[in-house]
Amino acid sequence: MKNGKWIVLLGVPGCGKGTQCELLKNSNLDFKVICVGDVLRSNNSMLIPQLGKTVSEILGRGILLPDEAIIDLVKSELSKMSNVKNHNLIFDGFPRTIGQAEALTKVASDFNQKISYALSFDIPDDLLIKRITGRYSCKNCGKIYNDYFFKPEKEGVCDICGSSEFNRRKDDNENSLSVRLGEYHSKTQPLIDFYKNQGVIYSINADRNASDIHNEILSILKS
Numbered sequence: 001m002k003n004g005k006w007i008v009l010l011g012v013p014g015c016g017k018g019t020q021c022e023l024l025k026n027s028n029l030d031f032k033v034i035c036v037g038d039v040l041r042s043n044n045s046m047l048i049p050q051l052g053k054t055v056s057e058i059l060g061r062g063i064l065l066p067d068e069a070i071i072d073l074v075k076s077e078l079s080k081m082s083n084v085k086n087h088n089l090i091f092d093g094f095p096r097t098i099g100q101a102e103a104l105t106k107v108a109s110d111f112n113q114k115i116s117y118a119l120s121f122d123i124p125d126d127l128l129i130k131r132i133t134g135r136y137s138c139k140n141c142g143k144i145y146n147d148y149f150f151k152p153e154k155e156g157v158c159d160i161c162g163s164s165e166f167n168r169r170k171d172d173n174e175n176s177l178s179v180r181l182g183e184y185h186s187k188t189q190p191l192i193d194f195y196k197n198q199g200v201i202y203s204i205n206a207d208r209n210a211s212d213i214h215n216e217i218l219s220i221l222k223s
């Protein structure tokens with residue numbers, strides 16, 4: 001069996017990374033996804049020795065997990081997999097810091113592997129803010145609408161079921177969102193530079209429909 005490729009995904013929450021992970025996982029190309037968010041949720045009761053607290057206690061207080069703890073979790077996920085180096089592996093939500101990126105390089109080399117692609121999902125902040133803050137859904141049938149991009153044909157009436165009641169998330173206020181995006185960019189930029197220096201960064205225009213993005217990713221991964 002030939003070696004698989006290791007792939008890192010970079011991009012702000014809401015950029016569509018998760019959708020692309022699903023599409024790759026369901027393609028017939030043997031992609032395994034290590035989604036660090038899911039790994040954390042499934043290891044809620046695990047004790048983090050460095051802090052003497054469990055994962056859920058730490059996350060509940062909004063504290064970031066130390067790099068070593070995240071790396072241990074990733075290693076333990078890899079150890080559950082057979083023939084690790086033969087699979088195409090996608091890392092989602094990891095690395096988040098240079099320390100994690102360096103550790104991942106080392107873990108990869110332990111498997112005679114390297115990061116072959118770092119896909120950076122690019123989307124203008126103002127557009128992402130409209131996508132998130134404009135989003136609402138029908139209370140009855142769940143159909144999703146957006147104030148900026150996709151309103152019902154008749155204002156206030158669901159196209160599908162005719163209901164006039166809608167759900168809107170309240171926490172997505174525009175100011176707090178742009179603060180969070182700013183923080184995210186300042187943390188992510190060093191990672192983009194890190195992978196740029198290794199010649200493996202690929203920019204993806206994330207302001208397109210999911211299948212166009214998927215096709216672009218497939219053609220990058222063939223190169």
Ligand SMILES: [Zn+2]
Binds near residue numbers: 139159
């Ligand atoms: Zn409806």
